[in-house]
Amino acid sequence: MTDTKLINLLRSFSPDEFKQFGKFVDSAYHNKGRDLSHLLKILKTFYPEFNDKNLNNEYLFKKLFPEKKYVKLLAENLIRTLTSHLFRICKEFLILLELESRKSTKQYLLLNQLRKRRLYKEFDKEFDNRDNQGEDISKGSVGYFVNEFLLDAVKRDCSLNRDDFSSSVEYTIRASENILTAALISCFKFEDEKNLANAYNIIPRSNMLQPLLEHLDTDKLLPAIKENNPGYYPYIEIFHSIYMMNKFRDNTSYYFSLKELLKKHSAIFGRAENYVLWNILLTYCGINRMNSQEVFGIHKHILENGIYKLSDKEDFHIVLFRNIVLNASATGEYKWLEQFIEKYSDDLHDNHRENMKAYSMAYLHFAKAEFEKALEYILKIKYNLFLFKLDLKILQLKIYYELGYYEEGLSLVASTLSYLKNTDELAPFIKQSIGEYAKCLRELIRIRTNPKTDKDDLSSLRLRAQKIFYPNLSAWIMDKIDAEV
Numbered sequence: 001m002t003d004t005k006l007i008n009l010l011r012s013f014s015p016d017e018f019k020q021f022g023k024f025v026d027s028a029y030h031n032k033g034r035d036l037s038h039l040l041k042i043l044k045t046f047y048p049e050f051n052d053k054n055l056n057n058e059y060l061f062k063k064l065f066p067e068k069k070y071v072k073l074l075a076e077n078l079i080r081t082l083t084s085h086l087f088r089i090c091k092e093f094l095i096l097l098e099l100e101s102r103k104s105t106k107q108y109l110l111l112n113q114l115r116k117r118r119l120y121k122e123f124d125k126e127f128d129n130r131d132n133q134g135e136d137i138s139k140g141s142v143g144y145f146v147n148e149f150l151l152d153a154v155k156r157d158c159s160l161n162r163d164d165f166s167s168s169v170e171y172t173i174r175a176s177e178n179i180l181t182a183a184l185i186s187c188f189k190f191e192d193e194k195n196l197a198n199a200y201n202i203i204p205r206s207n208m209l210q211p212l213l214e215h216l217d218t219d220k221l222l223p224a225i226k227e228n229n230p231g232y233y234p235y236i237e238i239f240h241s242i243y244m245m246n247k248f249r250d251n252t253s254y255y256f257s258l259k260e261l262l263k264k265h266s267a268i269f270g271r272a273e274n275y276v277l278w279n280i281l282l283t284y285c286g287i288n289r290m291n292s293q294e295v296f297g298i299h300k301h302i303l304e305n306g307i308y309k310l311s312d313k314e315d316f317h318i319v320l321f322r323n324i325v326l327n328a329s330a331t332g333e334y335k336w337l338e339q340f341i342e343k344y345s346d347d348l349h350d351n352h353r354e355n356m357k358a359y360s361m362a363y364l365h366f367a368k369a370e371f372e373k374a375l376e377y378i379l380k381i382k383y384n385l386f387l388f389k390l391d392l393k394i395l396q397l398k399i400y401y402e403l404g405y406y407e408e409g410l411s412l413v414a415s416t417l418s419y420l421k422n423t424d425e426l427a428p429f430i431k432q433s434i435g436e437y438a439k440c441l442r443e444l445i446r447i448r449t450n451p452k453t454d455k456d457d458l459s460s461l462r463l464r465a466q467k468i469f470y471p472n473l474s475a476w477i478m479d480k481i482d483a484e485v
Contacts, residue, residue: 006087007050009094010043017097018047024093025086036086038064103136104147108154115158123158127151137311139270140235142189145182149175181232187213188239191246192280195287201427213243234265242280255284266305274307282323289471292331299324303340309347316347318356322388325360330472334367355381359388366395371402390426390434393419397441398476406445413442433469440465440477447484458484 013021025031025040042063046055061068061075064082099106107130114123130151138144152175159167190209197204218240226233238261245254262277269277278298285295302308309316321344328337341360348356362377378392378399393416400409416438420431443461458481465477 004083004087006083006090007043007055009087009090011048011050013047015048018044021090021093024096025089030089030092036082036089039082039086104130104144104151108147108150111151111154111158115154115161118161120158120162127155127158137270137272140268140273141270141276142182142186144270144273145178145185145235149178149182152178177229177232181235184236185239187216188236188243191243192283195246195283198427201424234261234268237261238265238277242277245284249284249288252288252290255281255288255290271307272310274305275302275310278302278307279320282320286323289469292327292472295327296331296333299327303344308344315349315352316344318348318352321348321356322359322391325363326391326472329363329367330475332367334364337364337367359391362392362395366399369402371399375399375403389419394434394437394473397438401441401444401480406449409445410442413438429469433473436464437468437470437473437477440468444477444480444484 010018022037022040022044026037031037039060042060043050043055046052057076057079058070058072060079061070064079107126111123111126114120114126136144152171156168156171156175159165159171187209190213194204222233222237222240225236238258241254241258241261245258248254259281262274262281266274278301282295282298284290285298308320324340325337328334328340337360341357341364345353345357345360358377358380362374362381365371365374365377374395378396381388381392393412397409397412397416400406400412417435420426420435420438423431426434440461443457443464447457447461462478462481465474465481468474468477
């Protein structure tokens with residue numbers, strides 16, 4: 001019973017969601033044909049773990065039907081039927097939860113029903129008030145313009161119903177402009193999304209986006225949009241800049257131009273889309289090996305402007321949190337890092353919070369040259385995510401070197417190289433770069449433990465270190481080489 005689809009779904013509910021779901025099931029409108037409230041109340045006694053040995057079909061049957069005799073086959077069929085119905089209602093509840101967060105979708109559904117019922121006065125009232133219902137955190141995203149398309153399309157259809165052809169033509173144009181803007185943004189973003197595919201060793205299939213971009217004359221299109229559709233132009237300009245930044249990656253002028261555009265036009269985007277856009281800049285910084293101070297500046301910006309997560313209801317994403325910790329540590333901003341950990345750790349998901357605190361403290365103490373303490377925190381961390389496994393191997397290698405634990409260091413180098421050879425979770429360029437870092441550190445240990453170090457060996461090692469893709473690792477190796485000179 002504990003492995004059923006129903007239990008896995010109920011386990012995912014927050015306490016408040018479970019409470020709301022109870023009210024949902026109690027409603028005769030949703031709970032059609034069978035009274036499932038009693039079943040849910042019994043299951044609630046096992047919330048949130050649902051791993052009690054009593055959670056089985058026999059126990060549920062006897063609780064639901066104490067007056068009936070338990071016959072295994074009949075009872076299991078009945079419980080299976082009831083739990084299937086409850087699972088179906090769970091999915092309906094999830095739809096309602098999602099709909100509650102989608103203001104534009106609710107507006108469209110209401111407007112379309114008013115249109116169909118020819119309640120035109122109410123339609124006009126709702127349509128005119130659609131922009132007065134608070135900030136749309138997704139404003140400026142593909143989804144935002146798709147929603148605007150739907151709203152304009154329903155206005156167009158309502159105008160046709162009323163024989164208002166002038167309005168119909170206007171909203172046909174508006175709807176088309178919105179869906180075209182969504183399409184252009186989606187195409188321009190594709191060049192950035194290819195970076196993510198590359199990082200995870202994924203080759204995108206043949207698609208419509210690439211040929212469209214290759215045959216699109218943006219030199220003529222963008223000035224025309226600016227002249228004829230100035231309200232849409234800043235959005236298209238920004239996403240075209242993202243395309244150019246990623247297409248011509250070595251030309252950093254596109255990056256700096258885009259950063260200024262994002263600062264200038266931050267108000268036309270909602271919180272969620274600002275979060276996405278600044279993370280696109282961070283992705284570029286990582287791929288293009290921008291210096292740590294540049295990355296640190298972006299991290300400070302997103303924290304100071306409250307765009308470090310999509311919304312107040314979202315958790316601080318552990319990968320972004322991890323990247324901030326890594327960069328601040330490498331930059332030597334350990335006082336700032338200490339304040340960051342203290343202020344933002346509680347925004348992490350409960351499942352990750354303690355591990356991420358220990359992870360962050362390990363890097364903090366390493367930045368402060370408190371290597372023994374850093375090692376203590378590493379031993380407290382339990383992670384399955386491959387990125388963090390690799391991070392900790394890299395940090396441990398540094399600590400072993402700093403503490404003079406050379407045999408342990410060489411053993412960890414060997415296990416790291418073996419891991420990189422056998423994993424398929426990383427792109428080849430990542431595996432090659434981390435592998436070269438491990439080999440350089442192995443050579444550093446050989447040089448340090450050999451009193452007859454040849455300067456040519458150091459020069460050769462420096463050339464290898466300079467080719468390491470990640471600037472922080474490259475700089476650390478070269479610092480150690482300088483210390484041996």
